[in-house]
Amino acid sequence: GIFMIRNAVGRCIGMTDQSNDYQVMEEPQCLNDNTNYLFQQITVSSGHYQFVNVHFGKYLGTESCPSSDGDVVEGVNTGGGTCITRLKART
Secondary structure (H helix, E strand, O other): OEEOEEOOOOOEEEEEOOOOOOEEEEEOOOOOOOHHHOEEEEEEEOOEEEEEEOOOOOEEEEOOOOOOOOOOOEEEOOOOOOEOOOEEOOO
């Protein structure tokens, strides 16, 4: 499915190019018609997902792997060195 993602304080998560260093941004409201705010959910394993931005084709992830608290979430390519499968859905 295609989703809009909100962070813990209810702000909408989107992605911006920032001269090809794909940054994750947060906004007070979701922009429904802007594909920068849409993410495709890909099931990886039981309760774990990857999310790829519809507009840029970059995954929500971190540059370092394993990731740790405080790492910046940004748009990354799938593949070596990046962590993109650490996201777990809340129930």
